[in-house]
Amino acid sequence: MTADTAPNPSPADPEQAGSEPPAPACVMCFNASDASGAAGLSGDIATVAAMGAHALPVVTSIVMRDTADVFDQHLVDPDAVAEQARTVLEDVTVAAWKVGFLGSADGVSAVAEILSDYTEVPLVAYLPALTWLPEDQLQPYLDAFRELILPAAEVLVGNHQALRDFLLPDWDNERPPSARELAVAAGEHGTRHVLVTGILLPSKGKEQYIDNVLATPQGAIAGEKFEMFDTAFVGAGDTLAAALAALLASGSDMTSAVSEALSFLDQSLDAGFRPGMGNIVPDRFFWALPPPEEGEEGQDGQAGSAGPAGGSGSGGGGSSSGPGGAPPGEREDPKGKGQPRRVH
Numbered sequence: 144m145t146a147d148t149a150p151n152p153s154p155a156d157p158e159q160a161g162s163e164p165p166a167p168a169c170v171m172c173f174n175a176s177d178a179s180g181a182a183g184l185s186g187d188i189a190t191v192a193a194m195g196a197h198a199l200p201v202v203t204s205i206v207m208r209d210t211a212d213v214f215d216q217h218l219v220d221p222d223a224v225a226e227q228a229r230t231v232l233e234d235v236t237v238a239a240w241k242v243g244f245l246g247s248a249d250g251v252s253a254v255a256e257i258l259s260d261y262t263e264v265p266l267v268a269y270l271p272a273l274t275w276l277p278e279d280q281l282q283p284y285l286d287a288f289r290e291l292i293l294p295a296a297e298v299l300v301g302n303h304q305a306l307r308d309f310l311l312p313d314w315d316n317e318r319p320p321s322a323r324e325l326a327v328a329a330g331e332h333g334t335r336h337v338l339v340t341g342i343l344l345p346s347k348g349k350e351q352y353i354d355n356v357l358a359t360p361q362g363a364i365a366g367e368k369f370e371m372f373d374t375a376f377v378g379a380g381d382t383l384a385a386a387l388a389a390l391l392a393s394g395s396d397m398t399s400a401v402s403e404a405l406s407f408l409d410q411s412l413d414a415g416f417r418p419g420m421g422n423i424v425p426d427r428f429f430w431a432l433p434p435p436e437e438g439e440e441g442q443d444g445q446a447g448s449a450g451p452a453g454g455s456g457s458g459g460g461g462s463s464s465g466p467g468g469a470p471p472g473e474r475e476d477p478k479g480k481g482q483p484r485r486v487h
Contacts, residue, residue: 167196168392169198169235169236169238171239172198172200172242172388173203173254174241174242174243176205177206178206179208182380188200191389192427193407196392201227203250204217204246210420218246219250225253239267239389241385242292244273247283252287252291262295265388266297268288268292271305285309290332297335297397298334302341303325307320310325322357323358323359326358330360336357339355339358342354344368352369354368355367374423375422375423376424377423377424382407383408386403387404
């Protein structure tokens with residue numbers, strides 16, 4: 144089987160053919176169900192929709208978590224994972240994949256088998272921090288992800304520390320690995336790009352900046368630097384990866400898609416909110432809400448702000464635990480929300 148990249152078939156009724164608007168680009172997201180709404184498929188669906196695409200969510204695991212911690216998971220049978228995807232793929236043309244947490248090594252294998260039938264469709268693979276998984280489950284999962292997902296990935300997204308532990312577990316240099324060195328390690332398994340987030344830069348007085356770098360084995364090709372604030376987020380990495388997948392599905396080239404996805408993430412974190420007693424959740428629809436009135440306090444008591452000032456824009460700065468419209472970036476922000484705080 145090969146990827147079906149042709150437009151969706153016309154309706155059987157000729158009278159309807161000229162009246163239906165074109166369908167948005169479709170992104171199939173393989174990820175865990177997260178009832179907190181912070182990360183996982185909940186975050187993927189909201190992000191893909193906010194970027195003007197349509198999400199095709201496939202549940203790989205049911206994660207027991209709140210906005211602070213992950214406690215456990217219930218696995219979805221790998222055959223059920225594959226059946227969810229195959230059923231939709233018989234009907235809908237997919238323009239990009241987004242892979243998040245796949246639950247188990249068997250889940251990785253089931254998803255990889257599907258991806259192998261659609262090699263022309265770009266894959267954005269996100270590696271979350273999985274320190275909550277028991278070691279007897281973690282290592283087989285990482286081994287399967289390395290062997291089966293990395294060769295298919297157009298871009299691997301992850302926090303600098305998570306990618307270092309995954310790609311260069313024996314790194315013993317006092318200097319942290321560069322984005323290029325991580326890309327070389329990923330490239331040995333077939334991955335074309337890495338998007339490394341949360342790279343700490345030397346502090347300048349009280350200001351701390353983090354870098355987010357897109358790299359290939361030949362070197363860094365794009366990046367955005369943001370000021371870091373001491374605020375903990377959950378769901379940032381899933382947001383970044385899903386936004387990137389939606390932009391690639393819509394036809395953006397890699398460099399401009401990464402720039403716009405980072406801009407979107409930065410502003411989602413800037414407008415983030417705290418729905419419970421844990422971490423702050425990105426507001427993926429910040430651009431659709433009217434700005435606060437002058438002098439009105441935002442979510443965290445800041446005048447004229449919808450949430451915490453700043454945020455890392457990194458998919459991992461602060462803390463990123465666990466797994467339609469015109470959003471800004473190069474597009475117009477119709478509600479006048481703030482622009483991202485990029486410094487290069």
